[in-house]
Amino acid sequence: MILAGFLCLLFLTDAVNCQDNCSYQDVLNYLNLTMNNELFIMTRPVKNYKQPTYVSLEVLLYAILDVVEKEQKFIPYVWTVTRWHNDFISWDPNQFCGIDNVSVPTEILWKPDLTIEEMTEKDKAPPSPYLTISDKGDVEVQNDQVLVSTCRMHTYNFPFDIQSCNLSFKSVIHTAKDLRLQPSDNSSEATEWSREVMRTQYEWLFINMTVTANNASDPLGQDIVVYTITMKRRSVLYIANFLLPVLFFLCLDLASFLISDRGGEKLSFKVTVLLAVTVLQLILNEILPSSSNKIPLIAVYCIGIFALMMLSLFETIFVMYLMEKDSESESTETAGDQSLSESCDKQGKANFYSCHRELQKWIQSACVCDVSADETPSELLPVAEEDNSTKLREEYHALEKLSDELKAMEKTLALLLNSRKEEEKPGYWTRLAKRLNKVFFIFYVTIVSLFLVFIFLKWNIA
Numbered sequence: 001m002i003l004a005g006f007l008c009l010l011f012l013t014d015a016v017n018c019q020d021n022c023s024y025q026d027v028l029n030y031l032n033l034t035m036n037n038e039l040f041i042m043t044r045p046v047k048n049y050k051q052p053t054y055v056s057l058e059v060l061l062y063a064i065l066d067v068v069e070k071e072q073k074f075i076p077y078v079w080t081v082t083r084w085h086n087d088f089i090s091w092d093p094n095q096f097c098g099i100d101n102v103s104v105p106t107e108i109l110w111k112p113d114l115t116i117e118e119m120t121e122k123d124k125a126p127p128s129p130y131l132t133i134s135d136k137g138d139v140e141v142q143n144d145q146v147l148v149s150t151c152r153m154h155t156y157n158f159p160f161d162i163q164s165c166n167l168s169f170k171s172v173i174h175t176a177k178d179l180r181l182q183p184s185d186n187s188s189e190a191t192e193w194s195r196e197v198m199r200t201q202y203e204w205l206f207i208n209m210t211v212t213a214n215n216a217s218d219p220l221g222q223d224i225v226v227y228t229i230t231m232k233r234r235s236v237l238y239i240a241n242f243l244l245p246v247l248f249f250l251c252l253d254l255a256s257f258l259i260s261d262r263g264g265e266k267l268s269f270k271v272t273v274l275l276a277v278t279v280l281q282l283i284l285n286e287i288l289p290s291s292s293n294k295i296p297l298i299a300v301y302c303i304g305i306f307a308l309m310m311l312s313l314f315e316t317i318f319v320m321y322l323m324e325k326d327s328e329s330e331s332t333e334t335a336g337d338q339s340l341s342e343s344c345d346k347q348g349k350a351n352f353y354s355c356h357r358e359l360q361k362w363i364q365s366a367c368v369c370d371v372s373a374d375e376t377p378s379e380l381l382p383v384a385e386e387d388n389s390t391k392l393r394e395e396y397h398a399l400e401k402l403s404d405e406l407k408a409m410e411k412t413l414a415l416l417l418n419s420r421k422e423e424e425k426p427g428y429w430t431r432l433a434k435r436l437n438k439v440f441f442i443f444y445v446t447i448v449s450l451f452l453v454f455i456f457l458k459w460n461i462a
C-alpha cells in the first residue's frame with residue numbers, strides 16, 4: 001500500500017490508475033464478473049465437483065399475517081438470509097481501496113435452489129434484486145417474502161389452542177453430495193431475534209421458533225432444515241363473542257323455569273333461545289375445518305348446551321301435556337255435576353235477574369199508576385184517591401229498598417261464585433307436573449354445572 005502510494009507520487013502523470021481501483025466496477029472487472037459470464041451463472045461454483053457447497057440459512061419471522069383453520073393455511077411474512085461460498089470469487093481488499101464487499105444483481109451468479117416444502121403459492125412480490133459478495137468468496141442473499149403455506153392445525157382445543165407450523169427448507173434437485181444445508185442460528189437465537197423484529201401477529205401470540213436440522217444420512221439424501229413456529233391464539237375475542245353468548249343463552253333457558261307453564265309463552269321463549277344457539281353453531285361451522293378427526297371441544301360445548309336446552313324444552317312440552325290432560329279429565333269427570341250446578345247457577349242468576357227486572361218494571365208501573373191516578377178528575381174520589389196515592393208511595397219506597405237489597409245480594413252472590421272458582425283445587429296431573437318441574441330444575445342445574453366443569457377442565461388440561 002505504502003509502496004503503491006509512493007509509486008503514485010513518483011509517476012503523477014499515471015495517477016488515474018491509482019484512483020480507478022477504488023470503484024466497485026474495478027472489483028467486478030478484476031473478477032471478470034459480467035452480466036453473462038458463464039463461469040458464474042451456469043454451474044455450482046466449486047473448483048472440484050466432489051466438494052459440496054455449504055449453504056447456511058437463517059430465518060426470521062417478521063409477521064404472522066393470517067391463519068386460516070378452514071383451509072389449513074398459514075401465511076407468515078419471513079426474512080431469509082442464505083449464505084454460501086463461491087470458489088471463483090476472491091480479491092485483495094488492499095488492492096481496491098479496502099473494498100471488502102460488493103452488491104451485484106442476483107442474476108449474474110449461481111444460487112442454491114432452495115424451496116419450502118409447505119409452500120403452496122409462489123410469492124407474488126419480486127425477490128430482492130441484489131446479493132452481496134465478499135472478498136473471501138462468501139455470497140449472501142437476503143430476501144423477504146410472504147409465504148402461503150399449508151399447516152396441519154389441531155383445532156381440538158379451539159379457541160384455547162396452540163398451533164405449530166413447519167417451514168421446511170431444502171434444495172429442489174441437489175442431494176447432500178452437492179449441497180449441504182445448515183441453519184446458522186439456533187432455536188433461542190431465532191426466537192429472540194424474531195421477537196425483536198415482529199411487527200404484527202394477527203390474532204396470535206408468537207411463542208417460539210424451533211430450528212431442526214435433519215442431516216441426510218446418505219449422500220443421495222437431502223438436508224432439510226425445519227423451522228417450527230409455535231404460536232398461541234388470543235382467545236379473548238372468542239370468549240366474548242362466542243362462549244359467553246352461548247352461556248348467556250343457557251342462563252336464559254334456566255331463567256325460563258320461572259315462566260308459568262300455562263299458555264305457550266314458555267315454550268316459544270325456549271324455542272327462540274334454542275334457535276339463537278343454532279345460529280352461533282352455524283358461525284362456528286364456518287371457522288372450524290371439517291378435516292379434524294376429533295370433534296373439537298367447542299363443538300362438544302355447543303352441542304352439549306344445545307342438547308341440554310332441548311331436554312328442557314322437551315320437559316316443558318311434557319309438563320304442558322300433563323296439565324292439558326288434567327284440565328281435560330277434570331272437565332269429563334265432573335261434567336254432569338258441574339253442568340248441573342252451572343246451569344243451576346245460571347238459572348238462579350237468570351231468575352234473579354228477571355226477578356229484579358220485573359220488580360223494577362213493577363215499580364215503574366206503580367209510578368205510572370201514581371201519575372195516572374194524579375191525572376184522574378179530582379172531584380170524583382178525592383179522599384180515596386189521596387189515600388191510594390200515599391199507599392202507593394209507601395209501597396214504592398218499600399219496593400225500592402227491596403231492590404237495593406237485592407242488588408247487594410246479587411253482588412255478594414257474584415263474589416261467592418267467583419271465589420268458589422278460584423279455590424278450585426289443582427288436579428292430580430297438575431300437581432304431578434309441578435313436582436316434575438321442580439325435580440327437573442334441580443336435575444337440570446346439576447347436569448349443566450357438571451357439564452360446564454367437565455368442558456372447562458378439559459380445555460384447561462389439554
Ligand SMILES: *[C@@H]1O[C@H](CO)[C@@H](O)[C@H](O)[C@H]1NC(C)=O
Nearest residue numbers: 030031032033034036037038
Ligand atoms: C474475462 O472474460 C473474458 C471473456 O468473457 C476472457 O477473455 C478473459 O480472459 C477473462 N479474464 C480473466 C481474468 O478471467
Ligand SMILES: *[C@@H]1O[C@H](CO)[C@@H](O)[C@H](O)[C@H]1NC(C)=O
Nearest residue numbers: 004017018021030094095096
Ligand atoms: C489496481 O488494479 C490493478 C489490477 O487490476 C493492479 O495491477 C494495481 O496495482 C492496482 N492499483 C492499486 C493502487 O492497488
Ligand SMILES: *[C@@H]1O[C@H](CO)[C@@H](O)[C@H](O)[C@H]1NC(C)=O
Nearest residue numbers: 098099100101102132134140
Ligand atoms: C460491506 O462493506 C461495508 C464497508 O465497505 C461494511 O460496512 C459492511 O459491514 C460490509 N458488509 C459485510 C457483510 O461484510
Ligand SMILES: *[C@@H]1O[C@H](CO)[C@@H](O)[C@H](O)[C@H]1NC(C)=O
Nearest residue numbers: 152164165166212214226228
Ligand atoms: C414439523 O417438523 C418436526 C421436525 O421435523 C416434526 O417432528 C413434526 O412432525 C413436523 N410437524 C408437522 C405438522 O409436519
Ligand SMILES: *[C@@H]1O[C@H](CO)[C@@H](O)[C@H](O)[C@H]1NC(C)=O
Nearest residue numbers: 184185186187188189190191
Ligand atoms: C445458541 O447460540 C448462542 C450463541 O451462538 C449460544 O450462546 C446459545 O447457548 C445457543 N443456544 C443453544 C440452545 O444452543
Ligand SMILES: *[C@@H]1O[C@H](CO)[C@@H](O)[C@H](O)[C@H]1NC(C)=O
Nearest residue numbers: 162187188207208209210230
Ligand atoms: C417452544 O414452545 C413449545 C410450547 O410451549 C415448547 O414445547 C417447546 O419446548 C419450546 N421450544 C423451545 C426451543 O423453547
Ligand SMILES: *[C@@H]1O[C@H](CO)[C@@H](O)[C@H](O)[C@H]1NC(C)=O
Nearest residue numbers: 180181182212213214215216
Ligand atoms: C449435521 O451436520 C453438521 C455438519 O455438517 C453438524 O454440525 C450437525 O451437528 C449435524 N446435525 C445432526 C443433527 O446430525
